[in-house]
Amino acid sequence: MSLPTLLTQHIVRRPQRIALLQHIAEQGSITRAAKSAGLSYKGAWDAIDELNNLADRPLVERSVGGKGGGGAKLSEEGLRVLRLYQRLQTLQAQLLEASEDAGDLGLLSRLMLRTSARNQLHGKVLTITAQGHNDHVRLELARGLVIEAQITHDSTVRLELEIGTEVVALIKAGWLELYSADQPEDSSTNNLQGIIEHIAIAEDGPSEVRIGLPNGQTLCALAAPFQLAERNLAAGSTVQVRFSSTNVLLGTPL
Known part of the structure; x- marks a missing residue:
């Protein structure tokens, strides 16, 4: 099974995050791997979530809590990605040695896009249905x-979307709404069930809520503490995540 195109491109564009896999394989701990990679503990978790969301299967298997902040190891998929990264490092060194114009490499770097959207989910197009101009x-x-x-x-034409096209769905954390799992689903919007894995309380703003989905991907949402309390949502709670289809942005490889 080949790696998703978007994950492969991420390996090329964000090698520092892929390198975290090597540290996890060596250290067996997210805390120690983060220190070795020069990342904060939160930064390491964010990187792992991003990598897992771009893969067909989670690259990192982790356990929360325990000595050293929880254990972690690479899945079979993660080991495959790490081997690819190591091969690409060799090819990159050869390319840099052979390059005659460093400006061309700078141009390629500028053409690669980063985004502020916290949620970046790899997927494929199943169907496209016309609805007026949309x-x-x-x-x-x-x-x-x-x-x-x-x-x-x-946008469909410009992105050259068709059945089977690989895309990244971009959803800002502030666009997600959280409800208790016993609330009736809203048929006019997206509804996903998940488990709240962690809540980071902010001193002067909304809390950051990390939600594990049943497919191994992760969402990050923002919610006011009083809203979480009113809806009996806490770490370990089953939660319903809602977001409008109009708040899902799509991206494709260049």
Whole structure:
């Protein structure tokens, strides 16, 4: 099974995050791996979430708590990605030695896009349905989880979307709404069930909520502490995550 195109491109564009896999393999601990990689503990978790979300299967298997902040190891998929990264390091060194114009490499770097959206989920296009000037796009994420996006038809053409196209769904953390699992689903929007893995309380703003999805991907949401209390949401709670199809942005490889 080949790696998703978007994950492979991420390996090329963000080698410092892929290098974290090497540290996890060596250290067996997220805390120690973060220190070796020069990342904060939170930064390491964010990197792992991003990598897992771009893969068909989680790259890192982790256990929360315990001595040293919890254990961690690479899955079989993670080991495959690490081997690819190591091969690419060798090829990159050869390319830099052979390059005649460093400016060309700088141009390529500028053409690669980073985004502020916290949630970046790898998926494939299942269906595209025209709705006036817009298109309704159904996406299959890892392990069969489905979400929907609404974009203009011009965007569909510009991104060259068709059935089977690999995409990244971008959803800002502030666009996610959290409800208790016993609330009826809203048929007009996306509804995903998950487990709250961690809540980071902010002193002067909304709390950051990390949510594990049943397919191994992770969402990050923002919620006011009083909203979490009103809806009886805490770490370990089952939660319903809602977001509009109009708040799902789509990206494709250059």
